[in-house]
Amino acid sequence: MPPTDTGPSPRASVPQEILLERLVDGADPFTITPLPAGEHIGKGSIDLRLGTYYKTARRSSVESLSPDSGELPERLFEDRRVAPGHHTIIHPGQLVLASTLEYLSLPNDLCGIIQSRSSFGRMGLVAATAAWVGPGYKGCPTLEVVNLGDLPVKVTPYLATCQLVVFYADENDVRPSRYQCAVKPGYAQWTRDKYVDMWSPSSEDDVLRQPPQ
Amino acid sequence: MLRELSADLGPLSPGATRLHELTTDALDEVRDELDKRVSRIATPGLPDDVREELLVAAMSDVEREIELISTTLMPILEGSASHKVPVELEEVLQRGVKKSARPRFSIEDVVLFGDHGKNYRINLVGVGTGGLRQWSKNLDRHRKRGATAKDTATRPADTDSREDTGEAAEAESRLVILAAPQLHRDSILLQSVVLGHELGHLRDWNHVVSTSIADEVESLTTDQLSDGDPDDGGSSGALQTQLETSEVAASWLSEFAADAFAVYAVGPPALFSIIELSGSGEGSTTDSETHPGADRRIAHMLELLHSLEYFNPAGTVSAEQPDSDEVGADRKDRARVELQSHLLALNEQYEGALDRSVHVRPTLTRSRPAVEASWEFCRSRLAQIREGVSAVMFDRYTIERWEKEVPYAVEALARGVPYGERREPDGILREASSRAILNAGWHVKHHRLDKLVSLLTPEDGDDDPHDARTRASQVLDGLVLKSFEVATYRHRAVSKGFRSPGDPA
Numbered sequence: 001m002p003p004t005d006t007g008p009s010p011r012a013s014v015p016q017e018i019l020l021e022r023l024v025d026g027a028d029p030f031t032i033t034p035l036p037a038g039e040h041i042g043k044g045s046i047d048l049r050l051g052t053y054y055k056t057a058r059r060s061s062v063e064s065l066s067p068d069s070g071e072l073p074e075r076l077f078e079d080r081r082v083a084p085g086h087h088t089i090i091h092p093g094q095l096v097l098a099s100t101l102e103y104l105s106l107p108n109d110l111c112g113i114i115q116s117r118s119s120f121g122r123m124g125l126v127a128a129t130a131a132w133v134g135p136g137y138k139g140c141p142t143l144e145v146v147n148l149g150d151l152p153v154k155v156t157p158y159l160a161t162c163q164l165v166v167f168y169a170d171e172n173d174v175r176p177s178r179y180q181c182a183v184k185p186g187y188a189q190w191t192r193d194k195y196v197d198m199w200s201p202s203s204e205d206d207v208l209r210q211p212p213q
Numbered sequence: 214m215l216r217e218l219s220a221d222l223g224p225l226s227p228g229a230t231r232l233h234e235l236t237t238d239a240l241d242e243v244r245d246e247l248d249k250r251v252s253r254i255a256t257p258g259l260p261d262d263v264r265e266e267l268l269v270a271a272m273s274d275v276e277r278e279i280e281l282i283s284t285t286l287m288p289i290l291e292g293s294a295s296h297k298v299p300v301e302l303e304e305v306l307q308r309g310v311k312k313s314a315r316p317r318f319s320i321e322d323v324v325l326f327g328d329h330g331k332n333y334r335i336n337l338v339g340v341g342t343g344g345l346r347q348w349s350k351n352l353d354r355h356r357k358r359g360a361t362a363k364d365t366a367t368r369p370a371d372t373d374s375r376e377d378t379g380e381a382a383e384a385e386s387r388l389v390i391l392a393a394p395q396l397h398r399d400s401i402l403l404q405s406v407v408l409g410h411e412l413g414h415l416r417d418w419n420h421v422v423s424t425s426i427a428d429e430v431e432s433l434t435t436d437q438l439s440d441g442d443p444d445d446g447g448s449s450g451a452l453q454t455q456l457e458t459s460e461v462a463a464s465w466l467s468e469f470a471a472d473a474f475a476v477y478a479v480g481p482p483a484l485f486s487i488i489e490l491s492g493s494g495e496g497s498t499t500d501s502e503t504h505p506g507a508d509r510r511i512a513h514m515l516e517l518l519h520s521l522e523y524f525n526p527a528g529t530v531s532a533e534q535p536d537s538d539e540v541g542a543d544r545k546d547r548a549r550v551e552l553q554s555h556l557l558a559l560n561e562q563y564e565g566a567l568d569r570s571v572h573v574r575p576t577l578t579r580s581r582p583a584v585e586a587s588w589e590f591c592r593s594r595l596a597q598i599r600e601g602v603s604a605v606m607f608d609r610y611t612i613e614r615w616e617k618e619v620p621y622a623v624e625a626l627a628r629g630v631p632y633g634e635r636r637e638p639d640g641i642l643r644e645a646s647s648r649a650i651l652n653a654g655w656h657v658k659h660h661r662l663d664k665l666v667s668l669l670t671p672e673d674g675d676d677d678p679h680d681a682r683t684r685a686s687q688v689l690d691g692l693v694l695k696s697f698e699v700a701t702y703r704h705r706a707v708s709k710g711f712r713s714p715g716d717p718a
Binding site: 023024026027031033034035036037038041050078079080081082083084101103105115122138140158180181182184 | 226295296300419517628629631633634636642665668669676688691692694695698699702703706711712714715
């Protein structure tokens with residue numbers, strides 16, 4: 001959807017020249033640091049690079065994970081850092097939590113979607129599943145890198161693995177992220193879901209004990 | 214463990230990788246040495262009892278060497294794994310080491326490792342003259358002189374990492390081993406500045422500032438030292454006091470010199486880190502065998518900051534009239550006023566610290582007269598220390614430089630954005646200085662943390678205010694860490710000639 005006379009429409013992608021102009025303007029709240037090279041700012045999208053911190057699951061006797069697992073997932077994942085110039089191997093079926101090198105600071109009028117680059121996907125790696133980056137977001141987005149292929153894949157920090165497609169946003173649609181200002185990959189911060197909780201056995205007892213209205 | 218590290222060299226820094234190689238070499242040398250000695254022991258015609266004695270001695274030597282490696286080098290390698298130290302700091306530290314190096318040292322690799330203890334330390338290992346090679350040479354020399362294996366066992370090589378005060382001056386290559394408590398792993402602001410103090414020790418050793426002054430303490434007469442001490446009547450007691458005075462004074466002067474180097478190198482954060490580490494309790498006013506009380510060090514650093522015109526104790530805090538043509542004049546003035554007010558308050562708080570009497574713990578292992586004499590000596594030489602440091606420290610972080618970059622970095626960090634690169638007046642995007650990042654980080658911590666808190670806390674949030682500030686502090690440390698990473702990235706990109714959008718054609 002192209003910008004209209006009254007201003008850009010929400011969900012219209014941001015043209016390349018506007019992206020460049022806004023990123024270079026030091027006074028504009030739209031910031032990506034380190035600033036991507038010119039060849040990585042495309043028509044409506046910006047290439048993002050893999051950072052140096054990773055979280056990988058360690059082998060354990062824990063049977064499964066669920067949203068009720070509390071802090072258990074954090075303990076099951078170990079931190080690793082791969083220095084620039086070195087590499088790590090992602091094995092078939094392995095999930096690695098990584099983050100982007102770039103720190104994003106989106107103003108209230110922009111939002112984005114992160115998607116894997118196709119050349120990366122053709123090796124079997126999917127780099128991003130939680131793709132939405134809301135207006136007002138700040139931080140290095142966590143990438144859920146999964147090797148869906150049959151062969152181990154070697155990855156190196158600062159490899160351009162995904163891209164941020166930038167759209168105009170409704171400035172009234174700003175919701176603070178739970179992962180605001182994170183610079184390293186983080187595990188899920190689950191919140192209680194009352195619509196799930198109302199089906200728990202204890203909750204059912206409470207309902208049965210209540211007199212009908 | 215060495216094999217595990219070999220299989221996974223990715224997480225090791227360049228310095229630790231070099232240490233790993235040296236350790237592997239050292240183990241190879243031990244193995245070769247053992248092979249040689251066993252083959253000599255197997256010489257036909259050697260009596261069985263001599264053969265047995267030589268074998269036991271050889272095994273004992275090897276065991277000792279391996280134990281030495283296990284207890285000194287392996288904990289360093291283990292602690293240098295990337296998740297135990299903020300490795301982003303290593304390149305910054307490496308640059309700091311280069312700046313402080315003496316010309317004849319061609320290589321000085323930094324090894325930063327997370328220690329289980331609570332102290333920061335710096336050690337130098339002379340790679341050229343130390344290590345297992347020296348041990349091997351000693352062993353060979355003894356054998357040529359016809360010494361028995363038992364004799365060689367009494368002369369093990371000194372492979373222990375040690376503080377070098379200049380005696381390894383002929384070494385061609387050294388490892389600078391920096392220990393930081395793993396407890397402070399994520400406290401980047403604190404770690405980076407305290408490590409700056411440790412690098413101050415390196416500069417001090419390299420430029421022989423405190424040691425040249427410490428030598429003077431030996432000229433103090435025994436009579437001077439035993440004056441006023443009724444328990445110290447005998448000459449042997451006085452001599453002991455003199456020796457202790459000499460040791461304590463040398464150690465304290467070294468701390469004062471490292472503090473002075475740190476203040477010249479990074480400015481006010483050198484002071485803030487000591488305040489944070491010492492706390493406000495008894496620890497801040499206790500003099501130990503190795504360190505003068507933190508309050509004395511803080512008072513000394515405040516004098517230095519005054520000399521660098523960061524504040525004026527006689528004057529009042531004032532903001533100059535903003536220059537309307539200058540972008541950001543308001544923010545510069547605000548930041549400067551905040552800093553000046555803070556330093557003035559600290560100056561008032563620590564006034565008199567240099568005049569107070571010695572305060573030591575009952576567990577002191579040195580005699581009180583020795584500590585008192587040390588302090589009197591150090592106090593009389595503080596100006597000399599400052600002059601000595603000033604004479605070799607050309608790259609000072611002055612208030613003018615602070616004003617040029619820190620207020621902008623403060624603005625960025627306070628709105629939750631790392632400050633790792635900045636557009637220079639020539640229009641080129643370059644890395645931000647690590648000193649600006651550190652100063653800005655501490656400034657936000659002291660004066661703008663509320664802004665970060667509000668950024669992280671939803672308007673309808675019911676977070677505990679203390680928890681919210683703790684979280685904001687953690688986020689700030691993360692932003693500082695990211696700033697270092699971005700600065701390192703940009704430094705390399707610019708040095709490789711890569712251009713950024715917005716750079717002039």
